[in-house]
Amino acid sequence: MGPYTITYFGVxxxxxAMRIMMADQGQEWKEIVVDFADWMxxxxxxxxxxxxxxxxxxxxxxxxxxxxILRHLGRNHDAYGKDGKEAxxxxxxxxxxxxxxxxxxxxxxQEYDTGKDVYIKDLPNHLDKFExxxxxxxxxxxxxxxxxxxxxxxxxxxxxxxxxxxxxxxTFPSLKSFVEKMSARPKIKTFLDSEAYKKLPINGNGKQ
Amino acid sequence: VSLTLTYFPVRGRAEVIRVMLKDQGAEFDEKVITMxxxxxxxxxxxxxxNPLFGQLPIFEDGDLTLYQTNAIRRHLARKLGLYGKDQREAxxxxxxxxxxxxxxxxxxxxxxxxxxxxxxGYLKALPTDxxxxxxxxxxxxxxxxxxxxxxxxxxxxxxxxxxxxxxSPPCLHAFPSLQSYLKRLCARPNLHAYFHSDDFxxxxxxxxxxx
Numbered sequence: 207m208g209p210y211t212i213t214y215f216g217v218x219x220x221x222x223a224m225r226i227m228m229a230d231q232g233q234e235w236k237e238i239v240v241d242f243a244d245w246m247x248x249x250x251x252x253x254x255x256x257x258x259x260x261x262x263x264x265x266x267x268x269x270x271x272x273x274x275i276l277r278h279l280g281r282n283h284d285a286y287g288k289d290g291k292e293a294x295x296x297x298x299x300x301x302x303x304x305x306x307x308x309x310x311x312x313x314x315x316q317e318y319d320t321g322k323d324v325y326i327k328d329l330p331n332h333l334d335k336f337e338x339x340x341x342x343x344x345x346x347x348x349x350x351x352x353x354x355x356x357x358x359x360x361x362x363x364x365x366x367x368x369x370x371x372x373x374x375x376x377t378f379p380s381l382k383s384f385v386e387k388m389s390a391r392p393k394i395k396t397f398l399d400s401e402a403y404k405k406l407p408i409n410g411n412g413k414q
Numbered sequence: 415v416s417l418t419l420t421y422f423p424v425r426g427r428a429e430v431i432r433v434m435l436k437d438q439g440a441e442f443d444e445k446v447i448t449m450x451x452x453x454x455x456x457x458x459x460x461x462x463x464n465p466l467f468g469q470l471p472i473f474e475d476g477d478l479t480l481y482q483t484n485a486i487r488r489h490l491a492r493k494l495g496l497y498g499k500d501q502r503e504a505x506x507x508x509x510x511x512x513x514x515x516x517x518x519x520x521x522x523x524x525x526x527x528x529x530x531x532x533x534x535g536y537l538k539a540l541p542t543d544x545x546x547x548x549x550x551x552x553x554x555x556x557x558x559x560x561x562x563x564x565x566x567x568x569x570x571x572x573x574x575x576x577x578x579x580x581x582s583p584p585c586l587h588a589f590p591s592l593q594s595y596l597k598r599l600c601a602r603p604n605l606h607a608y609f610h611s612d613d614f615x616x617x618x619x620x621x622x623x624x625x
Contacts, residue, residue: 255509255513255546255550256516256546257542257546267502267505269505269506269509270509271512271513272512274505274508274509274511274512277505277508278501278504278505278508281504281505282501290492290493293489293492294478294485294486294488294489295480295485297482297484297485297489298480298481298482300485301484302482
């Protein structure tokens with residue numbers, strides 16, 4: 207596997223989770239940052255299978271679609287459960303995170319000024335499911351006893367929500383502990399403290 | 415080991431699961447939940463508290479209970495050998511499937527709109543969404559989206575194309591590879607039988623009359 211290259215815009219966006227995952231897995235990667243004005247010219251876009259970024263290159267193998275990339279990394283780095291049952295539960299969790307991510311992205315890009323307060327108010331109704339799973343599993347991860355790609359995806363989306371509303375995990379002790387423990391993992395801590403991470407805005411429109 | 419699908423009496427998000435199992439000749443039971451039952455029962459609440467998400471479909475494979483359509487589909491794909499021959503094919507199948515899900519989500523949004531005002535814009539944008547699949551399937555690459563065997567992604571695409579033809583019969587006119595792909599897949603004996611069955615034909619795409 208590898209070397210890895212990410213081609214994306216200069217934001218965390220849909221690459222946030224995969225970067226944290228690769229960092230935690232001790233992987234180095236190259237970043238190709240795409241300027242949005244250049245993107246709109248269309249040349250690079252035309253080479254992308256679905257006209258979208260991010261793109262991950264794993265050696266000579268090019269892959270698109272952020273969740274396909276997360277799953278591929280999961281297979282590469284033994285972060286897809288220990289058996290079929292765990293894999294299915296990890297898929298279920300990741301899809302649940304994706305549902306939350308879609309809601310977040312919609313609010314950020316379409317309804318920030320008018321919808322932010324309602325979104326924050328409604329947030330516990332979406333977080334409670336993850337809290338329940340995390341509390342039940344007791345290992346500090348969503349499924350099994352090691353981090354899966356679903357954990358990296360949940361961790362990243364929760365970090366973004368803490369920026370939106372710093373108290374949003376106060377009533378969710380298992381999620382709060384999860385974020386603290388993930389943040390304290392040495393390679394993740396190094397990455398989150400890095401300029402590479404800190405200099406990128408979360409979203410493309412500057413809202414967070 | 416018994417397989418059980420619990421869902422509303424519609425095609426909706428679960429149809430792709432039915433199509434996959436029917437094509438593979440895998441027997442499964444269906445528990446039908448009507449909207450009235452869903453609203454009144456404690457099933458919805460139990461979906462929320464014990465995994466989660468307060469949604470259908472639910473899929474039981476022996477003692478494993480799964481929620482989230484795509485997690486169910488991936489589980490069955492792994493079980494039935496529909497996930498490519500190696501890791502690289504699996505990644506490409508995931509990539510294709512994610513893009514199909516993007517189009518499916520747009521389609522579902524359109525279906526649940528209160529009137530037809532969005533339909534024209536949707537159909538105008540549709541060719542842009544279909545082009546990557548046309549490109550993938552053209553040339554001498556093979557009969558399926560990835561590799562030389564039917565996969566998770568093919569089942570999602572075939573039912574999506576069928577439903578788009580209901581929405582707009584000429585929508586595949588400019589896409590000869592998609593047309594021939596659809597024809598080829600629908601000619602698979604089990605799928606041919608299933609798509610011609612009353613079971614399939616009488617099940618509405620979504621609740622209500624919209625198609």
